[in-house]
Amino acid sequence: MLFRRSLDSRRAAAARATPPGPLRDFLEVPIDDPRIDWLEGRYLAVDLELTGLDERTDEILSIGLIPVDGPALVHRGAEHLFVVPDGEVGQSAGIHGLTDDRLAAGLPLSEALPALLAALAGRTLVAHHAPVEVGFLSRACERLYGAPLLTRSIDTMALQRRVLRIASDDEVRPGVLRLQAARDHFGLPRYRAHEALTDAISAAELFLAQAAHLGGRTGITLKSLSS
Amino acid sequence: MVAELVEVQEFLVAHAPFEALPESVLRGLPPRLTTRYYRRDTEIVAAGSHNDEMFVLRSGAVEVRDPHGGLVDRYDTGRCFGWAALLSDGIAPFTLTAIEDSLVLVMPGEVFRELSRTQPMWSVFFQHSLSETMRMAVRAVHTADRGTTVLKTKVGDIIRRAPLWVTPATTIRSAAETMRDERVSSLLVMAEDELVGIMTDRDLRNRVVAEGRDIEQPVSAIMTADPISAPVESMAFELLLSMVAKNIHHMPVTDGGRVVGLVSSTDLMRLERANPVYIAGDIQKMTTVEQLAAVQPRVAEIVGQLVTEDATADDIGRVVTAIADAIERRLIELAEVRLGPPPGPYCWLTLGSAGRLEHGLSSDQDHALILNDETLAGPDGDAYADYLSELATFVSDGLAACGYRYCTAGLMATNPQMRQGLSRWLDTVARWVENPSDDTVHRVRSFFDLRPLHGDARLFEELQRAALAETADSMPFLGHLAAQATRTQPPIGFFRGFVLEKGGEHADTLDLKDRGVRLVVDLARVYALAGGLPQVNTQLRLTAVEGTGRLSAERIADLKDAFEFISYVRLRHQARQVRAGAEPDDFVPPDELSQFEKRHLRDAFQIVRQAQSVLTTAYPDQG
Numbered sequence: 001m002l003f004r005r006s007l008d009s010r011r012a013a014a015a016r017a018t019p020p021g022p023l024r025d026f027l028e029v030p031i032d033d034p035r036i037d038w039l040e041g042r043y044l045a046v047d048l049e050l051t052g053l054d055e056r057t058d059e060i061l062s063i064g065l066i067p068v069d070g071p072a073l074v075h076r077g078a079e080h081l082f083v084v085p086d087g088e089v090g091q092s093a094g095i096h097g098l099t100d101d102r103l104a105a106g107l108p109l110s111e112a113l114p115a116l117l118a119a120l121a122g123r124t125l126v127a128h129h130a131p132v133e134v135g136f137l138s139r140a141c142e143r144l145y146g147a148p149l150l151t152r153s154i155d156t157m158a159l160q161r162r163v164l165r166i167a168s169d170d171e172v173r174p175g176v177l178r179l180q181a182a183r184d185h186f187g188l189p190r191y192r193a194h195e196a197l198t199d200a201i202s203a204a205e206l207f208l209a210q211a212a213h214l215g216g217r218t219g220i221t222l223k224s225l226s227s
Numbered sequence: 228m229v230a231e232l233v234e235v236q237e238f239l240v241a242h243a244p245f246e247a248l249p250e251s252v253l254r255g256l257p258p259r260l261t262t263r264y265y266r267r268d269t270e271i272v273a274a275g276s277h278n279d280e281m282f283v284l285r286s287g288a289v290e291v292r293d294p295h296g297g298l299v300d301r302y303d304t305g306r307c308f309g310w311a312a313l314l315s316d317g318i319a320p321f322t323l324t325a326i327e328d329s330l331v332l333v334m335p336g337e338v339f340r341e342l343s344r345t346q347p348m349w350s351v352f353f354q355h356s357l358s359e360t361m362r363m364a365v366r367a368v369h370t371a372d373r374g375t376t377v378l379k380t381k382v383g384d385i386i387r388r389a390p391l392w393v394t395p396a397t398t399i400r401s402a403a404e405t406m407r408d409e410r411v412s413s414l415l416v417m418a419e420d421e422l423v424g425i426m427t428d429r430d431l432r433n434r435v436v437a438e439g440r441d442i443e444q445p446v447s448a449i450m451t452a453d454p455i456s457a458p459v460e461s462m463a464f465e466l467l468l469s470m471v472a473k474n475i476h477h478m479p480v481t482d483g484g485r486v487v488g489l490v491s492s493t494d495l496m497r498l499e500r501a502n503p504v505y506i507a508g509d510i511q512k513m514t515t516v517e518q519l520a521a522v523q524p525r526v527a528e529i530v531g532q533l534v535t536e537d538a539t540a541d542d543i544g545r546v547v548t549a550i551a552d553a554i555e556r557r558l559i560e561l562a563e564v565r566l567g568p569p570p571g572p573y574c575w576l577t578l579g580s581a582g583r584l585e586h587g588l589s590s591d592q593d594h595a596l597i598l599n600d601e602t603l604a605g606p607d608g609d610a611y612a613d614y615l616s617e618l619a620t621f622v623s624d625g626l627a628a629c630g631y632r633y634c635t636a637g638l639m640a641t642n643p644q645m646r647q648g649l650s651r652w653l654d655t656v657a658r659w660v661e662n663p664s665d666d667t668v669h670r671v672r673s674f675f676d677l678r679p680l681h682g683d684a685r686l687f688e689e690l691q692r693a694a695l696a697e698t699a700d701s702m703p704f705l706g707h708l709a710a711q712a713t714r715t716q717p718p719i720g721f722f723r724g725f726v727l728e729k730g731g732e733h734a735d736t737l738d739l740k741d742r743g744v745r746l747v748v749d750l751a752r753v754y755a756l757a758g759g760l761p762q763v764n765t766q767l768r769l770t771a772v773e774g775t776g777r778l779s780a781e782r783i784a785d786l787k788d789a790f791e792f793i794s795y796v797r798l799r800h801q802a803r804q805v806r807a808g809a810e811p812d813d814f815v816p817p818d819e820l821s822q823f824e825k826r827h828l829r830d831a832f833q834i835v836r837q838a839q840s841v842l843t844t845a846y847p848d849q850g
Contacts, residue, residue: 064230071263072261072263073262075232075235075257075260075261075262076258076259078232078258079230080231186328187286187287187327187328188286188330189238189330191234192234198233198234201232201234201262204262205264205330208262208264209264209266209330212265212266212269213266
């Protein structure tokens with residue numbers, strides 16, 4: 001309750017301080033009440049492909065997103081946004097198979113970010129290791145609109161710790177919290193592609209499995225799944 | 228712009244029926260689906276609930292159970308499920324449960340229907356799957372009521388009437404009068420809803436007559452007090468065993484403490500006597516129409532018993548026909564005894580449902596006579612014709628006395644048109660086929676389901692050969708026949724719109740004969756006559772049609788299953804009526820059907836409807 005008022009009021013205050021534009025529009029839409037059961041919540045699973053993990057220097061290469069309405073992934077709303085980076089494509093090009101050519105067909109971040117914000121409006125962001133996604137997106141908002149991204153998020157990596165009953169300070173066997181390992185735990189299929197949309201879908205499906213597991217027969221509130 | 232959902236699309240293209248969709252269509256599908264996750268042991272769809280989605284199992288496992296909880300199937304990755312409701316009335320026939328954590332692609336009903344309309348292979352795939360479901364249903368009804376012989380009969384199933392009872396104060400004389408009037412050998416004695424005793428013929432003999440007791444005394448003086456009773460769920464053989472052990476012949480049957488009937492050892496013995504072989508043997512020895520007429524109730528018993536056992540509708544039809552044949556044949560023999568030896572050879576044909584070996588409990592009589600041309604043309608021609616006219620009348624009236632109603636279309640040997648010399652018969656059939664009219668075709672179509680029952684079978688063979696030569700590929704005639712066969716449609720809307728008989732005695736019921744069984748019979752007849760096939764039994768006709776290539780093997784298999792299912796439901800309805808002491812008919816109130824049966828009837832009706840469309844295309848009405 002306290003959390004909700006705090007996030008809502010912070011978002012309302014930020015909306016007033018933000019000039020008209022995509023971020024302000026986003027901030028003006030209230031996010032689902034955190035006291036509702038997760039099955040009634042609306043989510044947006046997001047995955048970013050990055051040139052590296054340093055928010056200050058690395059850049060977003062692509063954004064994959066898919067809305068999740070309660071227990072269902074809504075394919076129709078899926079988007080795969082390619083972003084034209086400001087600098088050269090970093091060393092991760094080899095990993096992601098991205099080329100300057102393909103990126104040339106992409107959007108500048110100033111066009112990709114509004115699309116993401118529109119899709120996220122009213123929803124809780126879901127990502128595997130969400131702090132990275134939230135951090136990069138918030139940083140991008142600051143650069144483009146002068147204010148951070150205030151959103152509720154759910155981290156499927158943190159949820160997997162709870163599923164596996166691993167205390168936050170416990171030593172973790174390397175790899176058990178990785179996206180594919182977590183999916184294997186629930187018997188979810190293995191996907192071949194390694195790109196932002198597939199990973200967003202992977203995180204979304206994992207989230208459904210985790211929430212169903214943690215909610216059991218009694219259900220679980222959106223708040224108790226949120227970071 | 229919608230993103231390309233690579234993984235979903237690649238998954239779909241690897242599984243039927245998606246693999247066969249054009250790429251342009253397939254590409255458009257993933258965005259129209261959703262993905263859902265079901266935890267192990269969660270119900271996806273409950274039997275009997277509304278369902279307007281088809282599911283494709285992405286990972287995990289799903290179990291299918293019928294409404295009785297019986298395991299029907301288990302699905303693994305790539306399997307489509309939940310569509311059965313989309314093909315019928317939107318009510319799920321089975322319960323679908325995730326038995327492992329399962330990821331499922333969900334297709335909205337509107338997308339499914341759009342594909343059914345626009346992609347022929349899509350409908351073919353699911354229609355084929357529908358027929359598999361149909362076969363499961365046929366198996367399911369047969370096992371649901373499974374039982375074998377008397378050993379599996381429940382006492383409740385043999386109680387025929389409400390128990391007769393008197394109060395303890397009733398005089399012995401008055402009780403005996405009741406027994407005489409009701410033609411029973413025992414009475415229950417009840418005091419305020421409670422069973423206090425039983426009085427039997429034997430008590431009248433031993434405790435009244437032999438002891439010279441005053442018949443104005445109350446029955447309480449001679450009754451057996453506190454009789455042993457049996458619960459309605461007991462098995463018949465258990466009852467028989469305890470009756471033998473205690474040397475008693477009557478036992479009250481209770482349901483939750485309330486007396487619901489009285490079973491005698493004779494009732495139990497009759498279970499054994501309801502055997503078609505015994506009955507046919509008995510018929511052979513009968514010498515009067517009255518004796519033959521007494522057989523009918525036993526036929527009803529047999530059907531009731533066969534339905535309770537694991538017999539198919541086809542088997543039951545053959546048994547009932549065999550008994551009807553025996554009666555008809557015996558009547559002909561009795562006629563010959565009465566009229567003297569026939570002046571010349573003749574052949575008695577049985578037509579319609581009897582001809583097809585599909586006699587039911589509510590069938591009428593259809594027959595014809597072929598006379599010998601030489602005898603007719605000879606000096607005794609007139610006497611010969613008169614003789615057979617009398618014979619026909621005797622047999623037809625006899626059949627009516629035995630419960631086989633007169634044919635309203637006049638397909639009886641008593642009708643001069645149905646009693647002709649072979650050459651005139653050939654002319655008649657040629658005229659029917661060459662100059663068909665709706666009226667004639669409607670009236671005489673059952674003639675083509677002919678079978679020799681008595682007399683010179685060579686007359687039949689010649690007539691059938693000629694008739695089939697006429698009908699084979701004879702377009703105008705077949706067009707009329709096809710039009711007849713498709714004029715009435717199965718009640719597809721039944722259950723959603725409740726397409727039932729409107730008004731009259733059978734208001735709000737489902738006519739399983741005219742709007743069910745008969746439609747398949749008519750379809751099979753068109754194809755058989757078109758192919759010049761000699762078979763008359765509907766199942767055999769359908770099998771033979773397969774060889775002609777006029778219908779696909781799959782459609783034929785579907786039709787046979789549909790025919791069997793509808794026939795079975797109809798027979799069971801009739802068996803229930805007989806058990807309840809009612810006249811058997813073809814009008815089934817929907818309440819009598821389980822959800823399961825309703826759904827599969829709809830499936831069966833759908834199969835019949837599709838076959839009708841195919842027929843209409845193949846044999847357009849040219850009239």
